[in-house]
Amino acid sequence: MTLAPDPPADSPPQAAQPTGASRPVRPASWLGWLTTTDHKRVGLLTMATAMVLFFLMGVLALLMRSQLAQPGQNFFGSSMYNQMFSIHGSGMIYMVMTPFAIGLGVxxxxxxxxxxxxxxxxxxxxGYWLYALGAVLMLSGFAMPTGAHADGWFSxxxxASSTYSPGDGTPLWIVGVFMATVGALLMGWAVLWTALRKRARGMTMLRMPVFTWSMIAATLMVIGAFPSLLAALVMLAVGRADPTVFDSNAWNIGYQHLFWFYGHPVVYVMFFPYLGAVGEVLAVFSRRRFFGYKGTVISLLVFAALSMSVWGHHMFATGQATNDYYSLTSIALLVPAGIEYFALVGTVLGGRLVFRTPMLFALAFIPQFLIGGLTGIMVGTPALDYHVTDSYFIVAHLHYVLFAGSAFGLFAALYFWFPKVTGLMLDERLGRVHFTLMVIGTNLTFLPMFGLGYLGMPRRVATYPEWAGFGLLNLLASIGAGFLAAAMIAFALNLQQAFRRRVPAPADPWQGNSLEWAAPSPPPRYNFTTTHPLPPLTSNAPLLDARMRQGRHRAPHRTPNGERA
Amino acid sequence: MEQRRVFAQVLTVETVIASVVFLLVLTALLYSLIRRRAGAGVGPSPRSERPRLEVSYLAALVVIAAGLVVYTASANDWMHPGGDAQAAGRGGGKAAPVEVDVTAFQWCWKFTHPAPGAHQAARSGHGPDARPAADAHHAAEAHHAADGGHGSGGAHGQRSDGARAATTTANCRDGRLPTLVVPTGRTVRINLTSLDVIHSLWVPALRYKMDAFPDHTNSFTFTVDKEGRWIGRCAEFCGDRHHAMEFWLKAVSPEEYDDWVSQHQQDGPTGGAAA
Amino acid sequence: MSGPVPRWLRRHPGAVVVGGWACLNAVLLGVLTAYGESELALLLWADAFLVLVLACCAVLVSCSRGPLELTRYRVPSTGGAVVLLTACGLAVGGLMFVFGSWLAALAGPLLLVAAVLALRRRSRGSV
Structure with a gap:
């Protein structure tokens, strides 16, 4: 069906009325998957690709941690180590967290x-194919005689010029990242346009779930900031063709401006969708609607706007940026961030908490990301940043944001929507094992790194001498990495068991709030059917409203305002 | 060690604030984990917003943010006391700052102490922008030192702007690290540039770092209060031996410093710096 | 943030959001200029602003042409093969930057086939 050249289908209101179209598409041929135009399949392809790369990049991290576990070790040689940290960082940022977030939105x-x-x-x-092929190109650097790109994710x-980084790894990286970024732009624009212009009748802007709003804010930043990375990459490509370009300081510092103009907003692109997911999970497992919805929506938009003016805080030590300004805007971010935290904590504080696996990840997200956010204020303070920038303090900070924060949001989302997406339940017990190991591993790995940075360990060092005194904290971090590896094995096992045991998931296994839980699991080609129609769109939690209407006698509370958005 | 003092103060203030916020959130979370769990027999709150509370909270956040902005901007000011003249007056009493030209290269450092007076002449002559060009001959020399492996902390004098300058460099291999010698109690001005890629000069004990760009000179000042020796590192990734690109910062008494400079001005390439 | 949504906000939420966002940016830009940041930084920002304004315009034009919320959808279910071929063609084309222009001999045909397929689809679809 996906290959048949049929005319555009004009579907009546509840979209999937035509009986022929509402049948779930059989996972037909592999070609059917690879050329699908079903948003669910494209989203799944994106997320699955990102997940595979997540494991690969994790393996690179483990190798690095094994080298750093003890002072003076250099199993791989610094050239190989440099390739590993570069591809680990580039991979996780360009090819895992960003695409997964956008794929979740798709x-x-x-x-x-x-x-x-x-x-x-x-x-x-x-967009998906550009991303997937771009990832392959970037990774193919490892097959080159000179090795993969080795100049870090910001290069x-x-x-990164051809004088100091000869070989094919860097050009492959440039092409790969360029393609993946164009792909992310296309997918981001599609998601934004969908949210703004394809809403069902009755789905007003202020009835959209928090996750959709977080996607709007994220895709706005994609559109505003990602072109800047493309420009930076073109500049790098030009400079590789003619290395004299980078003899001039104006181009070197100009590249940094261009890069970080993308590089900071992308952090929020890798954060907002997971924040939105955590918001949904918290609300559902608190058995209530999301608290402080409007404040959160506004703060997401303010956050997105502010994010475009903080890039210079990555350049405090360059001596060529107006540090006080970027410090001002960076610290101003604590206002919208504070509002969002208020909403997250407020949701839990007034809830009736049910501790399922997604909820566990979402709950751990709150304090863990907070560590990333609070240390973010520290690195946004020039007087502190001069010392800690480009040190392990930054490594710890960014991993608390992207791993202890975003990746926990990712797993909350994954455990939460897995039954919807596959129609299968994941195992709760293995989920708990995964969660416990993740919490231990994350904090054991990244907390000591704050100390390392404070003590003076620079980032991106292949090894360190014994007299430097970094041994103990590095050993702790490496042990933590072992816990993370075990956690990921538990997760992989859980996935494998789910597909083997095939415990069917109902349409709404968690008592969800938003519309996707009204569709069958997995949703058919056009999402909603005559047997699973769109419910009345009464607020940002229409299913909760419906449950309350049905079970009013059971609910001990009245619902003031509840029906209105 | 103005930077170190300011750093300690700001870090303390921000750590206290961060700890309070973290504990507040953690307390709220733990409270809900215990008192709001399904087993505790409470129903979910029907209130989906509390506009008044949210607005006052917003106001509080704005006030905190404004306070932090002012505080961090002043801290940044304390670290970089005023303009050049003021810095000299404050840190080193009457004397002009001790100038050291630092050149970073793959993968080590070169420290040039111009003879007193020479620097001012050079400055008034071409202005600071002329420095990269003036460093051209340093480039060849530094590479020579790095390639030839001149031995531990080789220091030698050279003619520069009509006066001898004391220079130390090394190749950062097998523990041969160059030493940046500075006098205690006097303001030291570092003029920092690079020959090839971007490096970053970081002395963790000073709590300060500054990037070294090719085709650009960055300057900063610092003062060391007590004699001693501290490790300095390259903090910006610069290639295969980035991890080994270290140097020593050594502070000696002003008299000893003057002796050291004049000795290395006269000795030429034979002198050896303490490593 | 307040309880009931004011009428002006309910009627033109898009305009309010865009206006508020623009005002915030104008303030930030003013501060940035006051701090004396380089022209490059200002230009960067102006460019991003322009891109987002263009996106806004696209949305506004689309809104003026169609209803705010939809009841009818055009759902294409074909065209994927063309997309895959094009992406592969572009990837090979990108490799020209790494391995030289001889790869055009590979990328060209791929893109050509994709173009032919797309044209045939279109002519058949319009029938």
């Missing part, structure tokens, strides 16, 4: 706003 946003499809499905698929010139 899958969920149409469902959450009651649409049968994503806007521009072919462009979305095109400052002149280090």
């Amino acid at each position: 899958y969920l946003v149409p469902l959450q706003i009651g649409a049968p499809a994503v806007a521009m499905p072919r462009a979305t698929l095109f 400052y010139p002149p280090m």
